[in-house]
Amino acid sequence: MIPPAHVSPHLSSPPQGRNVGDVVFKYAMLAFAVVVFSLVFLMTLEMVKGSQESIAKFGWSFLWTTTWDPVHDIYGALPFIYGTIVTSLIALTIALPLGIGVAIFLSEIAPRWIAEPCSFLVELLAAIPSIVYGLWGIFVMVPWMRLHGIPILSRTLGQFIPVFRGLPYGFGMLTAGVILAIMILPIITAITRDVLRSIPTTQREAALAIGATPWETTRIILGSARSGIVGATLLGLGRAVGETMAVTMVIGNRPEISAALFNPGYSMASVIANEFTEATSDLYISSLIEIALLLFVVTILLNALARLIVWSVSKKFKTA
Amino acid sequence: MPAKSRTYGWRRFKNSTMFMLSVASVLLAIAPLFLITFYTLSRGIGAINLDFFTQMPKPVGESGGGMANAIAGTGILIGLGCLFGLPVGISSGIYLAEYGDNPFGRTVRFLTDVLSGAPSIVVGVVAYVIVVLPMKHFSALAGGVALGILMIPTITRTTEEMIRLVPQSFREASLALGIPVWKTTLRIVLPTALKGITTGILLSIARAAGETAPLLFTALGNRFWSTSIMQPIASLTVFIYDYAKAPFEDWNRQAWAASFILITLIVALSALFRFVTRSRTS
Numbered sequence: 001m002i003p004p005a006h007v008s009p010h011l012s013s014p015p016q017g018r019n020v021g022d023v024v025f026k027y028a029m030l031a032f033a034v035v036v037f038s039l040v041f042l043m044t045l046e047m048v049k050g051s052q053e054s055i056a057k058f059g060w061s062f063l064w065t066t067t068w069d070p071v072h073d074i075y076g077a078l079p080f081i082y083g084t085i086v087t088s089l090i091a092l093t094i095a096l097p098l099g100i101g102v103a104i105f106l107s108e109i110a111p112r113w114i115a116e117p118c119s120f121l122v123e124l125l126a127a128i129p130s131i132v133y134g135l136w137g138i139f140v141m142v143p144w145m146r147l148h149g150i151p152i153l154s155r156t157l158g159q160f161i162p163v164f165r166g167l168p169y170g171f172g173m174l175t176a177g178v179i180l181a182i183m184i185l186p187i188i189t190a191i192t193r194d195v196l197r198s199i200p201t202t203q204r205e206a207a208l209a210i211g212a213t214p215w216e217t218t219r220i221i222l223g224s225a226r227s228g229i230v231g232a233t234l235l236g237l238g239r240a241v242g243e244t245m246a247v248t249m250v251i252g253n254r255p256e257i258s259a260a261l262f263n264p265g266y267s268m269a270s271v272i273a274n275e276f277t278e279a280t281s282d283l284y285i286s287s288l289i290e291i292a293l294l295l296f297v298v299t300i301l302l303n304a305l306a307r308l309i310v311w312s313v314s315k316k317f318k319t320a
Numbered sequence: 321m322p323a324k325s326r327t328y329g330w331r332r333f334k335n336s337t338m339f340m341l342s343v344a345s346v347l348l349a350i351a352p353l354f355l356i357t358f359y360t361l362s363r364g365i366g367a368i369n370l371d372f373f374t375q376m377p378k379p380v381g382e383s384g385g386g387m388a389n390a391i392a393g394t395g396i397l398i399g400l401g402c403l404f405g406l407p408v409g410i411s412s413g414i415y416l417a418e419y420g421d422n423p424f425g426r427t428v429r430f431l432t433d434v435l436s437g438a439p440s441i442v443v444g445v446v447a448y449v450i451v452v453l454p455m456k457h458f459s460a461l462a463g464g465v466a467l468g469i470l471m472i473p474t475i476t477r478t479t480e481e482m483i484r485l486v487p488q489s490f491r492e493a494s495l496a497l498g499i500p501v502w503k504t505t506l507r508i509v510l511p512t513a514l515k516g517i518t519t520g521i522l523l524s525i526a527r528a529a530g531e532t533a534p535l536l537f538t539a540l541g542n543r544f545w546s547t548s549i550m551q552p553i554a555s556l557t558v559f560i561y562d563y564a565k566a567p568f569e570d571w572n573r574q575a576w577a578a579s580f581i582l583i584t585l586i587v588a589l590s591a592l593f594r595f596v597t598r599s600r601t602s
Contacts, residue, residue, distance in 0.1 A: 019500040019501065019502070021500050021502045021503070022500050022501045022502050024502070025501070025502030025505070025506075026419060026501075026502075028411070029411050029412070029414050029415035029418070029419065030415055030419070031411075032407065032408050032411035032412045032415065033411070033412040033415040033416065033420075033424075033425070033428050035408050035412070036408060036412045036428055036431065036432060036435075036472060036473075036476060037424075037427065037428050037431060039431070039435060039469065039472070040431050040434065040435055043438075043442070043443075043446045043469075046446055046449045046450055047442075047445065047446060047449065049449070050445075050449040050453075097345070098345045098348060098349055099349075101341060101342045101344070101345030101346070102342070102345050102346050102349050104342045105342040105343060105345070105346045106346075109339060109342060109343070118346060118350070120590075120591075120594060121350050121353055122346075122349055122350065122353075123590075124353055124587060124590060125349070125352065125353050127526075127527070127586045127587065127590050128353075128356060128530075128583060128586070129527075129530025129531070129532070129557065129579075129582055129583075129586070130440075130530070130531075130532065130533070131530065131532040131557045131560050131561055131579070131582075132356065132360065132530070132560075132579045132582060132583060133356070134561070134564065135360075135560060135564045135575055135576065135579050136355075136356050136359055136360070138564055138565075139359070139363075139564075139572070140355070140359055182352045185349055189349070213331050213332060213334075213335040214335055214339070215334060215335040215338045215339065216331070216335070218338075235437065238437045239437065241439070242437075242438070242439025242440070242441065242442065243439070244439065244440065244441040244532075244533040245532045245533055245561065249561075249564065249565075269439060269441050269533070272441050272444075272445065273441060273533055273536055276445075276448070276536065276537040277536065277537050277540065288445075289445055289449065292441065292442045292445035292446075295439055295441070295442055296438060296439070296442045299437055299438055299439055299442075300434055300435075300437075300438065302437070303433070303434045303436075303437035303438075304430075304434050307430060307433050307434060
């Protein structure tokens with residue numbers, strides 16, 4: 001009998017009289033795995049140490065004060081937190097329906113020979129460096145938003161919804177959100193597609209057999225995949241929150257809290273990218289490191305939660 | 321009872337509408353890829369010439385010149401990144417594949433997945449704290465550390481997945497001949513998985529070459545020729561960032577050219593990786 005490929009009984013429990021080389025090798029490999037294991041904790045620790053001064057001085061109020069004044073050494077991160085939340089939400093609003101639509105196409109509609117290249121193209125979007133998105137954003141997206149995108153939105157949606165009013169700068173939270181949407185689309189699509197594919201074909205057959213149309217069948221499948229899609233959304237959110245270069249280049253970099261989406265804003269990642277080398281005082285650096293720490297904790301939690309959800313979904317259907 | 325709306329005709333109409341929306345979303349999703357490729361190609365290709373690869377950047381305001389120092393700098397940074405990232409990534413990948421079916425292995429696997437979602441700018445901040453602060457100045461070394469940390473999760477997972485694809489019978493055959501486990505792993509399993517691992521590593525190198533955020537305050541940037549790992553060093557991506565913001569048309573063009581080179585590199589390696597892994601699994 002051949003054991004399944006992922007079980008290696010010989011390796012995990014070697015026979016009596018084990019080879020010295022084997023023991024050395026195993027522990028050497030283990031040592032490196034321990035390095036990877038401790039990386040997350042080491043990173044957190046180093047940033048906690050680096051932000052000590054700012055944590056001691058501002059405490060929790062760092063999170064909800066709006067003054068960012070390097071001249072007087074007063075730092076509050078709210079404008080950046082706000083910018084990060086707004087741009088990420090814009091990105092999700094656009095990318096989530098689009099990503100689910102693409103995933104439905106890849107998993108439920110297209111035959112394999114079309115789905116494969118399409119998957120590849122969408123995944124390539126994730127491979128394009130952030131800086132290239134930023135460059136494209138500055139020279140193509142921003143002018144387009146200023147001349148066409150924003151005027152059209154303020155003429156239509158702006159009539160009813162106040163957040164779509166304002167001057168068309170081009171650089172602003174909306175533009176950043178749109179670019180982020182493009183950047184997080186691949187991960188949302190890929191995870192949703194995998195979750196959809198993991199749902200047993202019997203569910204589809206059952207629905208079709210009682211006379212459901214293909215779309216109604218897909219609705220049922222989407223229902224079964226709901227928690228997996230939540231996981232995909234969280235992963236996308238994690239990406240959007242931490243994305244730096246593209247956002248920095250198009251968001252306008254103004255530490256303001258404004259409800260109008262067309263207005264320039266600032267994000268947590270952008271302020272680190274822009275001000276880190278210019279930070280003169282220790283407290284300034286320390287505050288920027290605290291923002292990085294915050295960003296790290298948030299993205300780690302989002303990713304951990306998302307992985308657990310996606311993992312439990314695929315496990316559920318694998319054993320069923 | 322919305323009996324009327326549930327007629328067969330309505331259901332069929334809804335069916336085809338939703339599927340057309342699905343196809344439309346695919347087109348909408350792929351459009352940016354073509355737009356970005358189109359713009360980088362049309363604006364970048366004109367600026368690519370021999371000078372771009374062999375000349376140094378010209379002083380502010382003068383046109384011409386190239387990015388020789390940035391190309392060398394990116395190469396050095398990646399070399400340093402590999403120095404830190406490869407041993408850790410490959411070895412922990414071997415551990416996960418061969419010994420990792422236990423709670424510790426599962427935790428490490430989970431943490432690598434989680435770590436791969438950490439923002440690259442945060443990794444830059446960490447490298448700043450652990451390398452730049454003690455040394456008291458920016459350096460290529462700090463940039464290399466940042467890139468190394470960023471590479472670890474992908475290398476670990478690729479190595480693990482490629483090793484798991486090696487048939488169990490290979491290991492059994494080797495062990496049956498009395499060859500010790502460590503030799504079996506290094507001489508039989510690893511070489512069999514080598515093609516997949518190598519392309520996976522190349523892909524993660526290409527991605528690292530596209531990183532900007534972790535280099536901004538570690539390697540910093542440099543307008544002059546430098547190969548010292550203790551000094552600030554230029555990189556293609558930081559050059560793109562600076563040149564994109566600059567008000568000179570020639571600099572903007574060079575930013576597009578550098579983007580073009582990066583994109584070509586990454587797309588080619590992604591395609592290669594996909595080709596290799598697919599021919600392996602099927």
